Amino acid sequence: MDPEEFRRAGHAVVDWIADYWSTLDARPVTSQDPPGTVAAALPAGPPTAGEPIEAVLADLDSVVTPGLTHWQHPGFFAYFPANTSGPSVLGDLVSSGLGVQGMLWATGPACTELETRMLDWLAGLLDLPERFHSSGRGGGVIQDSASSAALVATLTALHRASGGRWRGVGVDRRYRAYTSTQGHSSIEKAARIAGLGDEGVRPIEVDPETQAMRPAALRAAIEADLAAGEVPAIVVATIGTTSTSAVDPLREIGAICAEYGVWLHVDAAYAGAAAVCPELRWSHAGLEYADSYCFDPHKWLLTGFDCDAFWVADAAELVEALTVLPEYLRNAATESGAVIDYRDWQVPLGRRFRALKLWFVLRWYGVEGLRAHIRSGVALAARFADRIRADDRFELTAPHPFSLVCFRLRAGDEPSAALLERVNATGRVYLTHTRVGGRYTLRLAVGSPQTRDEHVDEAWELLRTTADGLLPEDDRPTR
Amino acid sequence: MDPEEFRRAGHAVVDWIADYWSTLDARPVTSQDPPGTVAAALPAGPPTAGEPIEAVLADLDSVVTPGLTHWQHPGFFAYFPANTSGPSVLGDLVSSGLGVQGMLWATGPACTELETRMLDWLAGLLDLPERFHSSGRGGGVIQDSASSAALVATLTALHRASGGRWRGVGVDRRYRAYTSTQGHSSIEKAARIAGLGDEGVRPIEVDPETQAMRPAALRAAIEADLAAGEVPAIVVATIGTTSTSAVDPLREIGAICAEYGVWLHVDAAYAGAAAVCPELRWSHAGLEYADSYCFDPHKWLLTGFDCDAFWVADAAELVEALTVLPEYLRNAATESGAVIDYRDWQVPLGRRFRALKLWFVLRWYGVEGLRAHIRSGVALAARFADRIRADDRFELTAPHPFSLVCFRLRAGDEPSAALLERVNATGRVYLTHTRVGGRYTLRLAVGSPQTRDEHVDEAWELLRTTADGLLPEDDRPTR
Numbered sequence: 001m002d003p004e005e006f007r008r009a010g011h012a013v014v015d016w017i018a019d020y021w022s023t024l025d026a027r028p029v030t031s032q033d034p035p036g037t038v039a040a041a042l043p044a045g046p047p048t049a050g051e052p053i054e055a056v057l058a059d060l061d062s063v064v065t066p067g068l069t070h071w072q073h074p075g076f077f078a079y080f081p082a083n084t085s086g087p088s089v090l091g092d093l094v095s096s097g098l099g100v101q102g103m104l105w106a107t108g109p110a111c112t113e114l115e116t117r118m119l120d121w122l123a124g125l126l127d128l129p130e131r132f133h134s135s136g137r138g139g140g141v142i143q144d145s146a147s148s149a150a151l152v153a154t155l156t157a158l159h160r161a162s163g164g165r166w167r168g169v170g171v172d173r174r175y176r177a178y179t180s181t182q183g184h185s186s187i188e189k190a191a192r193i194a195g196l197g198d199e200g201v202r203p204i205e206v207d208p209e210t211q212a213m214r215p216a217a218l219r220a221a222i223e224a225d226l227a228a229g230e231v232p233a234i235v236v237a238t239i240g241t242t243s244t245s246a247v248d249p250l251r252e253i254g255a256i257c258a259e260y261g262v263w264l265h266v267d268a269a270y271a272g273a274a275a276v277c278p279e280l281r282w283s284h285a286g287l288e289y290a291d292s293y294c295f296d297p298h299k300w301l302l303t304g305f306d307c308d309a310f311w312v313a314d315a316a317e318l319v320e321a322l323t324v325l326p327e328y329l330r331n332a333a334t335e336s337g338a339v340i341d342y343r344d345w346q347v348p349l350g351r352r353f354r355a356l357k358l359w360f361v362l363r364w365y366g367v368e369g370l371r372a373h374i375r376s377g378v379a380l381a382a383r384f385a386d387r388i389r390a391d392d393r394f395e396l397t398a399p400h401p402f403s404l405v406c407f408r409l410r411a412g413d414e415p416s417a418a419l420l421e422r423v424n425a426t427g428r429v430y431l432t433h434t435r436v437g438g439r440y441t442l443r444l445a446v447g448s449p450q451t452r453d454e455h456v457d458e459a460w461e462l463l464r465t466t467a468d469g470l471l472p473e474d475d476r477p478t479r
Numbered sequence: 480m481d482p483e484e485f486r487r488a489g490h491a492v493v494d495w496i497a498d499y500w501s502t503l504d505a506r507p508v509t510s511q512d513p514p515g516t517v518a519a520a521l522p523a524g525p526p527t528a529g530e531p532i533e534a535v536l537a538d539l540d541s542v543v544t545p546g547l548t549h550w551q552h553p554g555f556f557a558y559f560p561a562n563t564s565g566p567s568v569l570g571d572l573v574s575s576g577l578g579v580q581g582m583l584w585a586t587g588p589a590c591t592e593l594e595t596r597m598l599d600w601l602a603g604l605l606d607l608p609e610r611f612h613s614s615g616r617g618g619g620v621i622q623d624s625a626s627s628a629a630l631v632a633t634l635t636a637l638h639r640a641s642g643g644r645w646r647g648v649g650v651d652r653r654y655r656a657y658t659s660t661q662g663h664s665s666i667e668k669a670a671r672i673a674g675l676g677d678e679g680v681r682p683i684e685v686d687p688e689t690q691a692m693r694p695a696a697l698r699a700a701i702e703a704d705l706a707a708g709e710v711p712a713i714v715v716a717t718i719g720t721t722s723t724s725a726v727d728p729l730r731e732i733g734a735i736c737a738e739y740g741v742w743l744h745v746d747a748a749y750a751g752a753a754a755v756c757p758e759l760r761w762s763h764a765g766l767e768y769a770d771s772y773c774f775d776p777h778k779w780l781l782t783g784f785d786c787d788a789f790w791v792a793d794a795a796e797l798v799e800a801l802t803v804l805p806e807y808l809r810n811a812a813t814e815s816g817a818v819i820d821y822r823d824w825q826v827p828l829g830r831r832f833r834a835l836k837l838w839f840v841l842r843w844y845g846v847e848g849l850r851a852h853i854r855s856g857v858a859l860a861a862r863f864a865d866r867i868r869a870d871d872r873f874e875l876t877a878p879h880p881f882s883l884v885c886f887r888l889r890a891g892d893e894p895s896a897a898l899l900e901r902v903n904a905t906g907r908v909y910l911t912h913t914r915v916g917g918r919y920t921l922r923l924a925v926g927s928p929q930t931r932d933e934h935v936d937e938a939w940e941l942l943r944t945t946a947d948g949l950l951p952e953d954d955r956p957t958r
Contacts, residue, residue: 001565001843003497010493013569017576018486031588035817038592046600050845053569056838060573064835067589072578079586079807082829084578086480090492090532094539096571096783097496099551099563107558109510110546113517121525144623145827155672170652170676185805186828192803193634193826195674197649242807298829304575305829324671326664328558328721328913328922338514347672347826348624349665350561350777350784356543359535364480366529434807443807 009053016057017089020065021072024450028427029073031066038067069430074450077459078432080242080270080404081377081447084304091360092304095353102351105339106331112340115142115355121362122297122309125370126275129288132311140311141345142354146269147186148347149294149310150236152318154190156292157234157263159321167321171195175233176225178202180213180248182241184267208437211246211398213237219256226260234263237290239283240271243434243441244398244406247271247283254289266293269308271402273300276370280378283401300403300447302373303361307354310345319344373449377403380446380456387460393467397436403446406436413440415470422466429459488532495536496568499544500551503929507906508552510545517546553929554908556938559721559749559883560856560926563783570839571783574832581830584818585810591819594621594834600841601776601788604849605754608767611790619790620824621833625748626665627826628773628789629715631797633669635771636713636742638800646800650674654712655704657681659692659727661720663746687916690725690877692716698735705739713742716769718762719750722913722920723877723885726750726762733768745772748787750881752779755849759857762880779882779926781852782840786833789824798823852928856882859925859935866939872946876915882925885915892919894949901945908938 001009031037041063071082102111119140123132132138143149158166158175177191181203191201202225205217222232235257237248250266257264266287272295274280287293294310297303312318323344325334333339343349365373381403388394388407398406408416420433420442434441444459480488510516520542550561581590598619602611611617622628637645637654656670660682670680681704684696701711714736716727729745736743745766751774753759766772773789776782791797802823804813812818822828844852860882867873867886877885887895899912899921913920923938 003500006500006565006568007493007497009565009569010497010572011490013572014486014489014493017573018482018489020576021482021485030585033588035584035588035812035815036592038589039596042593042596044599045603046841047845048847050848051842053566053839053843056566056842064589064593065577067592068577068579069586069588070577071580071586082578082580084575086485086488087532087535089485089572089575090488092575093489093492093568093572094496096563096568097499098544098547098549099561099783100547101550101561101784105514106509107548107550109512109514109548110517110543113515113546114521114543117518117521120523124524145829147827147829151672151826158674166674166676167671168676168678170671170679171649171674172651173649185803185808189801189803189826189828192646192649192801193630193672195637195645195650197645197647199647200649242805304578305580305831306827322668324664324668326721328911329664331911333514336514347630347668348626348785349668350624350626352784360532362525363530363535364532366526368527369529432807432810 024073029075029430030069074455075429077444078430080299082305083302085302087360087364088304088357091357095356100353103343104341106333111353118355118358131313138313139315143308143310144306145308150186151190153265153292154194156318156321161233174231177234179236180204180206187236211244213248215252232262236265239268245402245404250286254286263291266290268295270299377446384456397441405444406441408441416440423462503552508554508909509548553934556923557909557911559778561784562781564781566839566843567783567836570836574835579832582822583820585812590832597834597837610792617792618794622787622789623785624787629665630669632744632771633673635797635800640712653710656713658715659683659685666715690723692727694731711741715744718747724881724883729765733765742770745769747774749778856925863935876920884923885920887920895919902941
């Protein structure tokens with residue numbers, strides 16, 4: 001495809017996306033087709049001769065989009081949001097067009113330097129502790145996801161806990177990781193990948209009201225392991241747990257980590273973006289204790305997946321843990337020590353130019369635009385929570401400090417699960433569930449930039465009227 | 480940014496890319512600016528109020544592109560190619576616009592099913608063994624890179640070698656991985672991440688002529704480890720090593736793996752694409768022994784980074800090794816067992832809709848178009864190798880079965896290194912180096928779709944005339 005063919009086809013694809021976004025609200029948010037529908041509509045092999053882009057776009061409409069879950073739909077309230085935005089898509093388009101692979105500074109100086117600068121911009125935007133800025137020993141890097149950030153933190157923690165021996169001789173079964181029972185599944189997965197096994201992770205109990213980690217339980221677990229001759233290597237605290245957006249008490253947890261010399265990683269995948277707003281920075285109090293921290297601009301900061309922002313307080317330690325230097329990657333810039341080679345900050349060798357989408361987003365929206373986006377999400381969640389509070393058939397099951405509301409029918413697990421199934425079957429909204437204290441709980445997470453008051457109100461109306469059908473008048477609790 | 484603003488800005492960005500591609504040949508392939516140049520040109524923080532896209536595009540021209548290594552430049556001969564193409568960029572653009580996160584089938588049925596189908600298309604295109612097709616127990620998935628593929632293979636191999644105990648109790652220091660001394664650094668990195676330590680990897684010697692693994696040396700290493708009570712867990716064979724594109728003898732290696740029950744992973748990151756052409760499939764003979772296999776369409780198959788295609792012969796084993804299922808990811812489709820959840824085939828939880836770019840590429844080029852691309856690379860490399868052979872100051876240092884040519888000045892390491900430095904300093908070409916049998920070797924890897932006869936000829940002219948300046952007439956060897 002030559003540049004002029006690309007120009008023509010590119011305009012058509014841009015138009016296709018603009019039209020898609022304009023018509024999102026009219027589509028069902030989830031596909032109602034059974035498994036195999038899309039696969040059955042695709043031929044068994046590629047064509048022998050090439051086809052025009054128009055043919056592919058036609059199949060995109062007839063085969064692919066009817067089979068999608070539309071994450072950018074204003075009625076998408078499931079999981080956590082995976083926001084994107086026009087400027088993010090355009091930054092990523094430039095990245096695709098440049099086709100730069102920035103594994104080393106030498107293979108893309110601007111790719112590396114823009115990334116360092118963007119992570120400093122984000123650190124300033126969230127008012128992160130000075131230790132994470134690149135002006136000192138620390139610094140930031142883009143990972144694909146908070147899962148990979150947790151893995152990289154775990155590996156560096158093992159390197160530190162073993163006094164540097166891990167790199168040469170590997171782990172043994174003495175090392176332990178700690179997170180609350182509400183910590184994300186990726187923490188367990190990271191520990192498994194790093195060779196600790198699922199039994200190497202200690203689940204720490206939470207306060208039943210707040211769902212936040214109990215520092216006393218963490219201390220007890222660490223002391224028990226030490227007494228048994230085991231080695232506490234890493235604690236992962238969460239700002240905004242996946243189930244309920246609970247905030248672990250970082251100050252108390254951090255003091256314990258400092259006392260016992262344990263690596264503290266803070267996973268703020270979803271709620272980190274809240275710190276863009278000064279009034280929500282209480283959630284990050286105590287972060288100065290952390291050895292590493294991450295949040296996902298791809299969740300709630302208008303930047304398309306994948307873009308996890310990960311910082312460490314001591315970059316040298318991270319690089320020492322992860323570097324492998326074969327002859328074919330040696331170069332003068334690396335040997336000068338004056339540059340960052342981000343390949344040594346992550347699991348894969350290769351890397352895309354993801355800083356571009358951050359740069360486009362941060363410049364298009366500006367600080368005030370990003371704050372307005374976060375505040376809108378918080379306000380929409382509060383609006384919805386008010387509806388829940390006002391209907392005595394429903395109850396909130398956890399605090400809602402950010403843009404996630406957890407709720408259920410007082411009548412129990414079974415009607416609550418039926419309620420979720422019925423509202424999702426309408427295709428107008430998509431919510432998911434969790435369990436809080438063992439009880440079935442629905443989750444409504446606001447995040448799509450297209451979501452407005454009327455969409456939240458429509459979701460509520462659907463829930464309210466569906467509950468009417470599920471709960472006979474005389475079964476309704478009276479209080 | 481609303482859809483109409485996106486449409487207007489999107490056309491401008493498409494035009495920017497078309498213009499960039501049209502002017503690539505006139506740019507220096509690498510930046511000659513010192514470290515810090517790009518960073519110094521960027522403000523210390525994001526703007527308070529938003530800025531127009533035009534301002535960002537202007538800085539893209541004035542700050543970013545002058546600081547880049549241009550991977551798509553026709554004079555880019557470094558490392559291995561990281562090809563992209565118009566249809567790949569457009570497929571990725573659609574993916575960005577949809578903003579689908581396909582961690583589960585339920586979160587993007589079409590994202591999952593198109594990916595399964597595209598990996599089957601690729602398996603057919605490369606004529607991979609039947610065991611890797613999704614119609615049986617096997618199947619394919621897109622990983623970000625061959626590094627991650629090696630990691631996932633290593634983890635599944637540990638799961639198998641431990642009889643399933645690895646998942647619960649972790650690794651210990653008895654497990655061993657094997658690859659040739661020419662195996663990629665990511666294999667060592669994968670073993671380190673998995674907790675085996677650098678000492679857990681046995682480097683197997685190669686034939687000095689072919690640079691391919693010696694099966695007898697592999698057998699000896701496995702037997703020595705078994706005798707010492709250690710557990711051989713995984714062998715990684717390479718089709719197309721990074722230094723010289725050597726091809727390990729899969730049939731002999733596979734038979735040894737079968738005999739001792741060791742997982743065989745085949746890393747064909749670069750050269751796998753060659754199997755698109757029937758006349759190059761000799762390189763894949765013996766692949767039916769492999770438990771897993773990967774190659775990178777993002778290297779030599781016109782698909783932008785990141786896109787590693789990874790197959791396993793037994794998908795259930797892979798899923799069992801990697802799955803973690805918290806309540807908030809439970810859903811009816813997963814529990815039906817009728818769908819694939821690709822999150823369980825990889826390290827991160829989240830995933831982009833990368834199958835789209837493969838779909839666009841495979842349909843736009845068709846089988847014949849892709850074969851023509853591979854054949855062009857092989858022919859250009861052969862053309863260059865002929866020039867080397869015809870000048871008795873130069874010598875080839877390894878066979879060139881694909882599109883990589885390894886060569887040096889007979890005069891020795893120092894003039895060879897000086898030659899590389901001088902030709903790269905012109906900004907007209909970018910080559911990298913390696914060592915073969917300890918001796919400094921230049922590498923010229925053809926891959927950019929813009930590279931034509933005249934670019935290879937220009938590279939040769941630069942090398943030849945630069946050598947004139949480096950080697951006084953009377954120092955020239957006579958043979």
